[in-house]
Amino acid sequence: AQSVAQPEDQVNVAEGNPLTVKCTYSVSGNPYLFWYVQYPNRGLQFLLKYITGDNLVKGSYGFEAEFNKSQTSFHLKKPSALVSDSALYFCAVRDSGTYKYIFGTGTRLKVLA
Amino acid sequence: DAGVIQSPRHEVTEMGQEVTLRCKPISGHNSLFWYRQTMMRGLELLIYFNNNVPIDDSGMPEDRFSAKMPNASFSTLKIQPSEPRDSAVYFCASSLGGVNTEAFFGQGTRLTVV
Numbered sequence: 001a002q003s004v005a006q007p008e009d010q011v012n013v014a015e016g017n018p019l020t021v022k023c024t025y026s027v028s029g030n031p032y033l034f035w036y037v038q039y040p041n042r043g044l045q046f047l048l049k050y051i052t053g054d055n056l057v058k059g060s061y062g063f064e065a066e067f068n069k070s071q072t073s074f075h076l077k078k079p080s081a082l083v084s085d086s087a088l089y090f091c092a093v094r095d096s097g098t099y100k101y102i103f104g105t106g107t108r109l110k111v112l113a
Numbered sequence: 114d115a116g117v118i119q120s121p122r123h124e125v126t127e128m129g130q131e132v133t134l135r136c137k138p139i140s141g142h143n144s145l146f147w148y149r150q151t152m153m154r155g156l157e158l159l160i161y162f163n164n165n166v167p168i169d170d171s172g173m174p175e176d177r178f179s180a181k182m183p184n185a186s187f188s189t190l191k192i193q194p195s196e197p198r199d200s201a202v203y204f205c206a207s208s209l210g211g212v213n214t215e216a217f218f219g220q221g222t223r224l225t226v227v
Contacts, residue, residue, distance in 0.1 A: 032213055043117075043204055043218035044156075051213040090156065096212050098169060099144065103156045 002027045002095045006104035013081045014112050021076040021107045023091030032094040033074045034101070035065055039087045047089075050074060061085070081111045117219035119205050125225045131193040134222045137186055138207030146216060147180055147190050148204040156204075162188065163210070195226045 003026045013019045025031055032051055036044040048059025055067045065076045076089060091104040118137040126132050138145050147159040160170040165182045173180070177196070182188040192199055202223050206216040 034215055036218075043220050044206075044216075046215045046217065049213070049215055094212055098161075099163070099210075099212055100158055100161055100169060101146065101206075101216055102158075105155050 002093050002102050004033075004091045004093050004102060004104040006089075006091055006107045008107050009105075010108045010110065012110045012112060015083055016080050019078050019081040019085070019109065019111070021089050021091075021109060023074045023076065023104060025072050025074060025091075025093050027093055027096075029096050031067075031074075032096065033065075033067065034092040034094065035059065035063070035074075035076050036090045036092060036103075037061075037087050038090065038106075044090060047076070081109075083111045083113050085109060086111045117205055117207050117217050119203075119219035119222050121222060122220060123223045123225075125227065126195055128196055128226055129194040130226075131191065132195045132199075132224060132226075134190040134203050134205075134224070136188045136190070136205030136219060138188070138205070139217055140186065141209070142207035142217075143185070143210045144208045144216075145182060145188050146206040146208075147188070148206065148218075149201045150204060150221070151201045159190070159203075192224075195224075197226045200224055200226050 005024045034049045035047040038044045050057050050067045058064045088106050092101045120135045145162040149157045159172045160180045162182045180190045202221045204221045206218045208214050208216040
């Protein structure tokens with residue numbers, strides 16, 4: 001079965017510092033991986049996805065993610081965090097058989113001024 | 114495009130009442146998903162439609178829950194009768210059909226059953 005794991009419930013980082021939010025996956029076949037962000041009282045917003053090709057994927061709001069096949073990871077990164085980046089972040093994999101999106105448990109990012 | 118539109122945004126109802134949540138997916142999207150989000154369980158997939166046909170309803174918690182998609186532009190999630198443990202935020206999402214496409218989420222409906 002396809003799954004993703006987000007090992008950290010919360011990540012704290014100082015404004016201006018680089019941030020990383022971790023995600024590992026387990027899939028059979030090709031991985032289709034996604035990152036979403038959720039601000040308070042809002043729906044999930046798509047940030048970026050990995051389908052194939054370059055291991056470094058660039059997305060919205062300056063975020064990027066690095067796909068690592070050997071470590072089965074898809075960590076979300078940003079070179080310089082902003083206070084406005086504080087939100088809940090979800091990693092997801094799309095099951096290539098059922099087409100369902102399977103979400104991780106979410107990681108709360110707090111960027112401290 | 115206005116995105117995925119859900120209504121109502123907030124619903125407060127008494128235990129035992131029927132509740133209907135509505136969703137209008139993005140035009141041209143042929144996959145539609147209903148999710149439920151709670152602090153305890155996180156984000157749960159309830160049901161998934163493709164081309165208006167329910168493909169997987171294994172996440173529907175019990176017979177009190179039902180979902181329909183009568184056409185490509187409208188879906189409903191009904192709870193009858195509602196119970197306090199149904200209190201959650203319910204999200205609708207839609208996507209194009211390809212496996213490499215992302216889902217777009219609505220703003221959600223916050224349901225409170227008292």
